[in-house]
Amino acid sequence: MSIRGGNFIDELRSTENSRIGLYALLLAGIAFYLFPVETAVMTMFKTESAFARTLPFAPPGTDGFTLEALSTAWNTLRPGLINSLLMAIPATIMSALLGSLTAYGLTTISWRGQVGVVVLIIAGIFIPYQAVLVPLAQFWFQVFPGLVEGFVNTLFGFITGGSWQYPSRNGYVQLLQLSVTHAAYGIPICTLLFRSYYQSISEEMIEAARLDGASAFSIYRNIILPLSLPMFAVTLIYQFTQVYNDLLFALVLINEPASQVATQRLAALTGGVVQSFNTTMAGAIVAALPTLLVYIVFGEQFAKGVAGE
Amino acid sequence: MREILSRLLATGGRLRSAVSRDESDGDQLATDGGATVKTTRGDSLRNSLPVEWELVESAPFWLPPVLFAGFFVYGAIAWNFLLSLTDYNGLGGAQYETFDLSMYSRMLNDGAFWQAAQNTVVLLVVFTVLCLALGLFVAILIDQQIRFENTFRTIYLLPMSLSFVVTATMWAWVYNARNGVLNQLLRVFNLEGAIVGLLRPAGVNAEVIQWLSWNTTALAAVIFALIWQFSGYAMVVFLAGLRAIPTEHYEAARVDGASTVRMYARVIIPQLRASAVSASVVLMVFALKAFDFIYALRGSQPGANMDILATMMYRVAFDSLQWAYGSAVAIVLFALALLVIGPYLYSEYRRGEL
Numbered sequence A: 001m002s003i004r005g006g007n008f009i010d011e012l013r014s015t016e017n018s019r020i021g022l023y024a025l026l027l028a029g030i031a032f033y034l035f036p037v038e039t040a041v042m043t044m045f046k047t048e049s050a051f052a053r054t055l056p057f058a059p060p061g062t063d064g065f066t067l068e069a070l071s072t073a074w075n076t077l078r079p080g081l082i083n084s085l086l087m088a089i090p091a092t093i094m095s096a097l098l099g100s101l102t103a104y105g106l107t108t109i110s111w112r113g114q115v116g117v118v119v120l121i122i123a124g125i126f127i128p129y130q131a132v133l134v135p136l137a138q139f140w141f142q143v144f145p146g147l148v149e150g151f152v153n154t155l156f157g158f159i160t161g162g163s164w165q166y167p168s169r170n171g172y173v174q175l176l177q178l179s180v181t182h183a184a185y186g187i188p189i190c191t192l193l194f195r196s197y198y199q200s201i202s203e204e205m206i207e208a209a210r211l212d213g214a215s216a217f218s219i220y221r222n223i224i225l226p227l228s229l230p231m232f233a234v235t236l237i238y239q240f241t242q243v244y245n246d247l248l249f250a251l252v253l254i255n256e257p258a259s260q261v262a263t264q265r266l267a268a269l270t271g272g273v274v275q276s277f278n279t280t281m282a283g284a285i286v287a288a289l290p291t292l293l294v295y296i297v298f299g300e301q302f303a304k305g306v307a308g309e
Numbered sequence B: 001m002r003e004i005l006s007r008l009l010a011t012g013g014r015l016r017s018a019v020s021r022d023e024s025d026g027d028q029l030a031t032d033g034g035a036t037v038k039t040t041r042g043d044s045l046r047n048s049l050p051v052e053w054e055l056v057e058s059a060p061f062w063l064p065p066v067l068f069a070g071f072f073v074y075g076a077i078a079w080n081f082l083l084s085l086t087d088y089n090g091l092g093g094a095q096y097e098t099f100d101l102s103m104y105s106r107m108l109n110d111g112a113f114w115q116a117a118q119n120t121v122v123l124l125v126v127f128t129v130l131c132l133a134l135g136l137f138v139a140i141l142i143d144q145q146i147r148f149e150n151t152f153r154t155i156y157l158l159p160m161s162l163s164f165v166v167t168a169t170m171w172a173w174v175y176n177a178r179n180g181v182l183n184q185l186l187r188v189f190n191l192e193g194a195i196v197g198l199l200r201p202a203g204v205n206a207e208v209i210q211w212l213s214w215n216t217t218a219l220a221a222v223i224f225a226l227i228w229q230f231s232g233y234a235m236v237v238f239l240a241g242l243r244a245i246p247t248e249h250y251e252a253a254r255v256d257g258a259s260t261v262r263m264y265a266r267v268i269i270p271q272l273r274a275s276a277v278s279a280s281v282v283l284m285v286f287a288l289k290a291f292d293f294i295y296a297l298r299g300s301q302p303g304a305n306m307d308i309l310a311t312m313m314y315r316v317a318f319d320s321l322q323w324a325y326g327s328a329v330a331i332v333l334f335a336l337a338l339l340v341i342g343p344y345l346y347s348e349y350r351r352g353e354l
Helices: A018-044 A050-055 A068-107 A113-121 A131-160 A171-198 A203-211 A218-228 A229-245 A248-253 A263-270 A275-299 A299-306 B002-021 B023-032 B043-048 B053-086 B104-110 B109-143 B149-159 B164-173 B181-188 B190-200 B215-243 B248-253 B262-286 B289-299 B310-318 B323-350
Strands: none
Touching: A018 A275, A018 B109, A018 B149, A018 B164, A018 B181, A018 B215, A050 A275, A050 B215, A068 A113, A068 A171, A068 A218, A068 A263, A068 A275, A068 B323, A113 A171, A113 B053, A113 B323, A131 A248, A131 B053, A131 B323, A171 A229, A171 A248, A171 B053, A203 A218, A218 A229, A218 B053, A218 B262, A229 A275, A229 A299, A229 B043, A229 B164, A248 B289, A248 B310, A263 A275, A263 B104, A263 B164, A263 B181, A263 B190, A263 B289, A263 B323, A275 A299, A275 B149, A275 B323, A299 B215, B002 B164, B053 B310, B104 B323, B109 B215, B109 B262, B109 B310, B109 B323, B164 B181, B164 B215, B164 B289, B181 B190, B181 B215, B215 B262, B215 B289, B248 B262, B262 B323, B289 B310, B310 B323
């Protein structure tokens, strides 16, 4: 038993009650961290009259309980939820896989100057996204369609002997662009997470495989990849939360209402002219559901990702 | 798969002697080549192989992703810098004729810019300091070998799993002037009227407390909500730091007769410097990126009292379509971020952590 336990509060209280103060503080902490969530949940179930009658964090009472706000919010946000998942899941998988490959290339095989590359990658985690926003919009809306059109016209022109019309942009192309963007900006943090993990993998094993004539790819495929499955869990969970929660890139890259993601729809619901707090709170809970579920099921892994372990 | 692994483990042990025999040669080679990078593991075998071979072999793994991310990160920043030297307005084809600093001189004379810059710095400093303090306090509480530790930790970290938009939606109601959670709570204790009454001589003419509209409270309200969301992160980092401190240090302080407060102040907390540095860097980055939160709280027109550089950049570039001016604001924000992360990355590099 270590000496740490219980000493902090000992001097605040008499010895018998020493832990009571500690637990009181910890419970106050729970109240502090949960009260907005609790209030949102309570408000979500209230009718307009119960809303006016009761305190925000009080339960609705038997006559004031309704699921109306929840169903309104669900119907408003559902298309956004689907778009968010369509966009976030591929982005998450892509950035985790590319991060793992990068970390492998920069850890288990070493060459001079790799620290420089690592510094550049890690610095990429910390850039404020505002610094890339305008070029990003320009790239996806002006340069990239031009590049694709030029390429497709040349290719199809060569095949068909005439010009070929590049189809107009639509919402799903924008979702794909958003997904690719998130994948690119997720690579630095994924690389960092995998790199610290790969540094702890036994060196002898890889050297031995190399002397046996295994190629770098087969070492990755047969040794590194199976070993890094736990780290994939951490990275996927952390990265999914980040991508799903983003609003900024979606605001800039998605302008068709049909392809808006959940955070965009919730922001529109909150900033709307007619503001009924029952519906906006229900919207907040519905929009939070995917990451809340991930957090409740994989809380430990999420914490590991957050702490960068 | 399993066969390969076990075979490799077996050969690994057999080859270790051969590998260590090469060590002296390897070191020799490294110094001959004037290598400045010191690899900590597997130097022996690596250095016996030509460097070019290492590079060629590893490049297919790291180069494509690095180019992909590098284009979006560094390519875009360079592009952004070029745009900030033009007067491009986002419409029509690019007009890159003027290359001057006119956008930057305009910025220096823009009151809205200075207000946003001031708010950004205040947010950065106050948020980070308070978040670290609260996170440290909670981490020490949790480190007292309590029961249900996992439950407490999970709940304290929960806000961080929510998006800025979700938390902004919740806090918009907490701070709502007419019947928001906070004002209703104050009303229960008859405090709201008292506070408004106190402010009346100061020229405030309102029936209720307008947390998000008043200049004195708007930024504080944002900071408080951000602390709610991210102090759990500081807690996790400090807890990891606390758990890394050997128990003997606690015991030694005890034997010396130090009180608990003294033990933490003199012995334990000074050892958490590395945790504090890495947590504060990440928290500052969160603060610089707090765009999503303020946007969802007040729309893209937050008003001067809670406008930060991130929201100003978006407003200027995407609402007013002054892309060049927005890019210039973005460059200032980027420079601010470099001021935070540059020294951090350098010190990590010096400590051999990278």
